[in-house]
Amino acid sequence: MTGAPPLIVTRPEPGNTATVARARALGFDVHAMPLFAARPLEWTAPDAGDFDALLLTSASAARLAGPGLARLAALPAYAVGAATAAACAAAGLTVAMTGATDAKWLLGEMTSQKIRRILWLCGRERSALDAGDARVTALPCYAVDPVDPPPAWEKLLGAPAILLAHSARAAARIAALAGTGRAHLSLVAISPAVAAAAGEGWREVAAAAQPDDAAMLAQARALWHKGGK
Template sequence: MSRLLVLRPEPGAGATMRRAAAMGIEALSYPLFAIDPVAWTPPDPAGFDALMLTSANAVRMAGDALAQYRNLPAYAVGQCTADALAQAGFDRIETGEADGSAVARKMAEDGRRHVLHLRGQDGAPIDPGPLRITPAIVYAACERGDATGLAAMLQPGITALVHSARAGRRLAALTDDRQRPGISIVAISAAAQTACGEGWRAIAAAARPTDEAMLALARRLCD
């Protein structure tokens, strides 16, 4: 199959490339963002009956203050986020493989009502249902790279992995109609697929928002 281009920020990019290598797939990296911590004021844990995290970056960037929420049940979107929580000392972790809205529905079914959501500055909207969700921004994804650098990586025949709708929008902004017919896209979700725009050689969204599903789809798409 063709080579892959990983556009997600570190340390996620490195993890994706290691998974690709384990599958015998050659991958390159050109992160479109860098993850930076944001100063935040941790609210009192007593005001919440659950913790929600939709990205492993929130675990990494929350800092030492994260420890004060270890007594709360934690709900994670994706196994990577759940693994990061376990490494941070959490032992009551529920994992969802869809999106934040699906995890919110699970929390409501479990009787949770007052939820602290540790998140990034830019994130997908969540349908809270009956939950009262208090967001706390603990990191920001800052743009890096440019059209010239990306063009050097987007050689005809390559397949780009798009891990968020925001990355899809930036990829669309940095490319043009001359480049796209030679490039295939594997997106982490339908929203990320839509954000990439049109004109690509091939484009599809993974069945689940995981590296494993994206890499399996990339293999099928490009073989």
């Protein structure tokens, strides 16, 4: 897109490469600037019979869970976002539902189906989930650790740019690294909760209509067109 500001992708690999490829195909001047790296954790799969369903809120859980995931394959998987659903299917899980917005919405759908015992395959750092009368058991199977920004980070943030935040931790770290002088920068968040974690002081902050790359890139395009008027 001629005249578009740089688009900065901050998520860890392998998602970073996938998002960069999608953005480049749409004509964005895109830059891979991962601020985190994901790695597996040691964990032990519980008895699948103790649960009614799996909840996965990140594709990293399915990608990094390892061989223990096979012990839980009999449970239906509920995934937040199309990328997470695709990772679940690739890992051999049966996806019963893909969340259209966020974990809160998906939990509401699960509890409305009388699902009461939920095993949440999650990251070491995570937000609290309120499932009402249902029991959500969090089982960390991966960690996402911060890494130093790539060398071009400061130069890119010195001029107008659009940044993508795929998690609340990412939004908070982007905000910390950008500092208070960020009125020339715009941010696209994967959900309203992630947008809130970015704080104030940006030129624009927008939340994707769906928790996936396609919706985030559509918002990035809208911000660019808005800024160009």
